[in-house]
Amino acid sequence: MMKYEIRYGAVGGQGIITAGALLVDIAVEMENKFAIASPTYTAAVRGGPTKVDVIISDEAIDFPHAQAIDFFLCTDQKPYDIYKERLKDDAIVVVDSHLVHELGDTRNWKVYHVPIINETKVGAGNVVLTSVVSLALTQKMTNVISYDNMVAHIKRWAPKGTVEMNMKAIEVGMNLIK
Amino acid sequence: MSQRKVLQGNIIIAKAALAAGCDFFAGYPITPSSEIAQYMSKEMPKMERAFIQMEDEIASLGACIGASLAGKKALTATSGPGFSLMQEHLGMAVMAEVPLVIVNVMRGGPSTGMPTKPSQADMMQARWGTHGDHPIIAVYPAFSDEIFSETVRAFNLSEKYWNPVIILLDEVLAKAHMDVEIPDPGSYEVYWEKTHEISDLNIYDRNIGENPPRIDFFHSYPIHIDSLEHDAHGWPSFDAKTVDKMQRLRMEKIYYNLDDIIKYKEYFLDDAEVLVFSFGISARAALAAVKMAREQGIKAGLFQALTVWPFPRAALQERFKKTKKVLTVELNMGQMKYEIERIAPPDVKKQTLLRANGLPFSPGEVLETIKEFVK
Known part of the structure; x- marks a missing residue:
């Protein structure tokens, strides 16, 4: 049985809840998997710490919140401090190098420090594209969805006139970690 | 498809x-x-x-x-x-x-x-x-x-x-x-009660246990709908005999049809030593916990109520003939546990996992409680 657990942590408005929903859309509708995204739902969507748990599995999912996280991406210190629990010992952890500084005990995690937010602004041209940048980064680091399906889905999903900038965001995400 | x-x-x-x-x-x-x-x-x-x-x-x-x-x-x-x-x-x-x-x-x-x-x-x-x-x-x-x-x-x-x-x-x-x-339309039942042509004004008149007819309110006789206790015509009545009948008609249209109304799911209960009773999100944590318990050799099962009211009393009592431990898991300070206490025989040990702080139970927490309970 394949079961993969992903958590995104950020501050409200950065777009990670969208990234979680996109991941589920692709896994279910294009790859015929079972998947669920459980977002925090609070006033924090307007600036406080937020997270979304995504579970992707070959089998129906019993419990919708992550219990043993394989991949954790976090773009701010405060959500990092709150949401770093329930990570597997060998989890892949990607943090924003400008915004997350104190990692604490990193156990056997594979930790990557990358300027996600800054590269999104500079490389993709708009911070709202953090969602797609994070999605692409996840695809590259985990292979939990296929690259081709991701591109096809984003082309279809992107609002009119934004396909190009979303493709650029995918490129930024794919190149953040060499 | x-x-x-x-x-x-x-x-x-x-x-x-x-x-x-x-x-x-x-x-x-x-x-x-x-x-x-x-x-x-x-x-x-x-x-x-x-x-x-x-x-x-x-x-x-x-x-x-x-x-x-x-x-x-x-x-x-x-x-x-x-x-x-x-x-x-x-x-x-x-x-x-x-x-x-x-x-x-x-x-x-x-x-x-x-x-x-x-x-x-x-x-x-x-x-x-x-x-x-x-x-x-x-x-x-x-x-x-x-x-x-x-x-x-x-x-x-x-x-x-x-x-x-x-x-x-x-x-x-x-x-x-x-x-x-x-699911595809047509693959599940959609119930449409036909409106009845009423021949007289006794719209609430029926036998105990029977469903009332759906009344064509605007295209038939003028009928009276009242929140006061009423007689078969719908007109207010406090006559003891009439009130007794109307109370029973309302209650028993439900209680005569429990088999149709009550629905539940049972997981791993046939040989279960402990029955976890739960519903909603807590039942999902409990299902994951019960599966983990089974992997560890603990005979736990889940009774997931889909109809919570009326309470699935008969089905649970059937299980309590063999399973002598019941754990109620609910995200509150203790509500449905009282229903379990009402219906479970005295020889059934009762335990609860309760919380009302805004955090759902994790499967791990339910598993720990099961383990404590079977010790």
Whole structure:
């Protein structure tokens, strides 16, 4: 049985809840998997710490919140401090190098420090594209969805006139970690 | 072909309601149920079905009662504070025997409480929120496919038994995006009670245990609908014999039909040493916990109530003949545990896992409690 657990942590408005929903859309509708995204739902969507748990599995999912996280991406210190629990010992952890500084005990995690937010602004041209940048980064680091399906889905999903900038965001995400 | 797609729990409810023939929605949006009203406001006008945003929840249920009496399948959606406001009209719907469906996406209470946090603390309100002895049906889906099927079933039950039906849902699932199998139309029952040509004005006249007929309110004799206790004509009556009959007619249309109304799921119970009783999001944690317990050689099973009211008493009592330990898991300070205490024989050991701080139980927490309990 394949079961993969992903958590995104950020501050409200950065777009990670969208990234979680996109991941589920692709896994279910294009790859015929079972998947669920459980977002925090609070006033924090307007600036406080937020997270979304995504579970992707070959089998129906019993419990919708992550219990043993394989991949954790976090773009701010405060959500990092709150949401770093329930990570597997060998989890892949990607943090924003400008915004997350104190990692604490990193156990056997594979930790990557990358300027996600800054590269999104500079490389993709708009911070709202953090969602797609994070999605692409996840695809590259985990292979939990296929690259081709991701591109096809984003082309279809992107609002009119934004396909190009979303493709650029995918490129930024794919190149953040060499 | 049915299709698996990704939908939010609230949207699954809205889609299922439309599939069940819901053609009237009146509501006042409230977190965490708002997407239901939002979706209906967009979709219903396209289908030439009525959507009204009301001034509050009292008016919302009032409008639903009126629409239902005019032959519509009516729905409203709310959360704890709005559900509290609806209790008076809920009683009116029970008394006048008006079919309608109320969704309560529960949030932390009391009062405005924690609008964005899950809770299972309206269990007893769903049963006894309105005053007086009254029958009620409440269903509580936990998995995405159940959210669809139980919503359709809620409409069918309300239509069949001329009674309000409450759908309880967890905030966690209302907001989650998840895979769901939307069945093909025609693959599930949609119950339409035919309106009856009435030959006289005895609209409430029937035998104990029988369903009332659906009345063609506007196209037949002028009939009287009253929230006061009434006789077979619908006219106020406090005659002891009449009142006794009417009370029994209302209660027993439900209690004579428990086999049709009560639904539950049983997992790993045949040889279970401990039965976990749960519902909604807590049942999902419990199912994961029971599976982990089995891997560790602990004989645990899950009884997941889909119909929470009327309480699935007979099915549980059957299990208690063999299983002598019951663990109730619910996100409140202890509500349904009292139902278990009422029905479980004295030789059944009872344990609970309760919490009301806005955090759902994890499978690990349920597993630890099971392990302690079987020691």
